[in-house]
Amino acid sequence: MPSSQAVTKPRPATLVRHERRKDARPGELLAAALDLFVEKGFAATRVEEVAVRAGVSKGTLFLYFASKEELFKAVVRENISGHFPQWNAEFEAYQGSTPDMLRYAMTLWWQQQGSSKSSGIAKLMLSEAGNFPELAAFFQQEVVQPGHDLIRRILQRGVDRGEFAPIDKKYSVYAVLAPMIFLQLMQHSNPCCFDATDPVVPEEFLAAHVQTTLDGLRLRPSSPASDKGSRSV
Amino acid sequence: MPSSQAVTKPRPATLVRHERRKDARPGELLAAALDLFVEKGFAATRVEEVAVRAGVSKGTLFLYFASKEELFKAVVRENISGHFPQWNAEFEAYQGSTPDMLRYAMTLWWQQQGSSKSSGIAKLMLSEAGNFPELAAFFQQEVVQPGHDLIRRILQRGVDRGEFAPIDKKYSVYAVLAPMIFLQLMQHSNPCCFDATDPVVPEEFLAAHVQTTLDGLRLRPSSPASDKGSRSV
Amino acid sequence: MPSSQAVTKPRPATLVRHERRKDARPGELLAAALDLFVEKGFAATRVEEVAVRAGVSKGTLFLYFASKEELFKAVVRENISGHFPQWNAEFEAYQGSTPDMLRYAMTLWWQQQGSSKSSGIAKLMLSEAGNFPELAAFFQQEVVQPGHDLIRRILQRGVDRGEFAPIDKKYSVYAVLAPMIFLQLMQHSNPCCFDATDPVVPEEFLAAHVQTTLDGLRLRPSSPASDKGSRSV
Amino acid sequence: MPSSQAVTKPRPATLVRHERRKDARPGELLAAALDLFVEKGFAATRVEEVAVRAGVSKGTLFLYFASKEELFKAVVRENISGHFPQWNAEFEAYQGSTPDMLRYAMTLWWQQQGSSKSSGIAKLMLSEAGNFPELAAFFQQEVVQPGHDLIRRILQRGVDRGEFAPIDKKYSVYAVLAPMIFLQLMQHSNPCCFDATDPVVPEEFLAAHVQTTLDGLRLRPSSPASDKGSRSV
DNA sequence: GATGAATGAGACTTCATTCAT
């Protein structure tokens, strides 16, 4: 089981072609797999097509990945869960206010994930998780859990520092998550349901949602019961 | 030389029970198909499983539906598009204010569609449309188009009666649609992404969204047009 | 096993419709089956299509014919082998010269069989006999054998009466048969191999062949060895 | 709820022997297919049986031929139409008299095609063309058309060189073709219709027919045109 | 007698996975 945690490192263009390709195989396979999984879904993607797009034979793919499911897991690690150590470290060290931190987190997410093909993987899981329980468990453990944890830590920091009211955390995590899920869907779904509209500008959409969320979370000096709809997402 | 005699194949006169309920069959098959399509998606649902769940054999299914795709279309007609005539008529005859009408439409939608298995079909199309172009075209024509049209007519009524500001219609249709799509997903997606939160109460969620939308749509006596992006959902 | 030897008798048009249809069922089924077997072959003809063309249900067909093969046999009896008693009787009683008799036989064959759909059945057997050994045996017994016998008796009569030379009979039978087989094929085969020509006039074609055959058969007062090609078909 | 895990399916590591003879496979499959198509016809031949006879599994066949129809086309190309370039070249370069050329053509045809299994393919098309229109079109284009063209060119050469009378060409083509079709049938049809006779020696049969045809075609010094129908084969 | 709903073996085709080279 090749762990393939090997985040593609840029490589000097001076190497001999054959040698370059040889070492790059797993990365090329992962890139091809990402493309195809996002484009057609997990079940509808054929491993042979992945291999062909990566310029290798079907047999070679199985040399690096024990099965189609392992290939998928590697794609998830390469493109999503592999980034958590860095993200966690980055936010562990964050110095500014928590509202700024949350805004930054959303911005970073959009730049690194939401706007990239990675978001197609998350969207795919929404659809196919039911048919592939093992993948669902893996995704839950490697992506959903750490993601929730990270958000929860940010929120907890806000509470601890007196910036946020000490509200229910599960609910708040979801409030942060909702627009992300929504954007992932919009990016990768059948045009007929979304695109026939004025294009939603994702950055603005996110900004608005973060603002709304912050409004809801912020510790207010004296708050009469004046919130109603804003909390329900 | 395998001498065939390929046709005559005497059947053992064992127990064969002809249930003989012609009129009930299509409905039972459609119900089973709806269940399974929603549960596993179109591609991952096997026709034989549909047949078995309906209590008949594989061949019987093809007595009523010419192919798996036709079965799916029939499910869509039975559960979604077949209701449009009634909906259209109902809203054609609606007497109250347009804001009330919109609220009523959303409530009705949730009761009849959003909260039912039908919404799983729409969710399924988001994922699989790309792999089944003919189904995508069918769904676009039979569901998406009429749905957009109906919403558009409601909005136009509001504008015509001076209740709504004459804003861009495509955009407004989408503003109405967005929460519906979101709820459909929440209903039918991998729990790991949604349910690990306080349950969102769909009715409240919808009510809040309708209220927000109405705020945006309402014709205001004197409005210094100073918001733009924030309105995007 | 309904023997269906019932050569369709013309029926007075005075009877009640329902009653007429009831008694006519087997005949209508046989007619439909003949059409379809000739048109598409045995294996490619679906029993349901036969039933539909006859205006009855699939179940009714199996009421009259135990299987698709039995249906085919009934078609053969109805259209071909059922005529042998009459033909045999007619030629038993023939009074003229044997050459005339042979000419008459060929003419009769063309009128009653060669030019009719029956000839499609014989052509069909050429193609499909290998796949349906039981049908092949049946056809051999009910059609080929009696046909050969009839021809052989005619030829023997010519020899006995001193009109034909006492040549090998098997060979002569074949000489008579060849053009019949050929015409059956031409009638019912893929146009691309035959029809792109000046139409062969079957009657002339037959006449020429009979003449050639008679030339070969005729008892000649003094024959030096002057025959060569004429005898080889 | 049959939880699928639909993809991963560990295979017992039992005996699997990869024969590994890529280059030989297509030929072996084509040979097996030729045998079976000739023996049972197109529709009645099962691809699995072809594969088994070639010593491979069902899936392997589809590695080389995209469908049963493509397999059939490949058989036709391999055994019949692929030879046309060579035949055309050979007759383009022919130096002798046209009557000799025609005799040679028939002899060559018998040696290479008529007496081989290839002729079973042509016989098969007579029966099944109607049920497989795409195959019929293919055969017409790849075999029938070039074949007619070749014969026509030979006849035209005879006319041009003053060896043949300038008779209608379509008709003459057919005169040449008829015995070939007849022999193909005799080779591959139900014995009951043909073999119960003294065996027809195909070479003699062909020779006789060619002679007859040549008699008809030959330019005669002074011919009071008094024959017409008798010439029709 | 007549119907037609129901059956299920079997056809073609796909594709993840294996393994000799």
Add this chain to the structure above:
DNA sequence: TATGAATGAAGTCTCATTCAT
């Protein structure tokens, strides 16, 4: 390490035949 030929279970759909009504 890399290949790609080979496998075979599984999926969709067909159709002769049965039998309750």
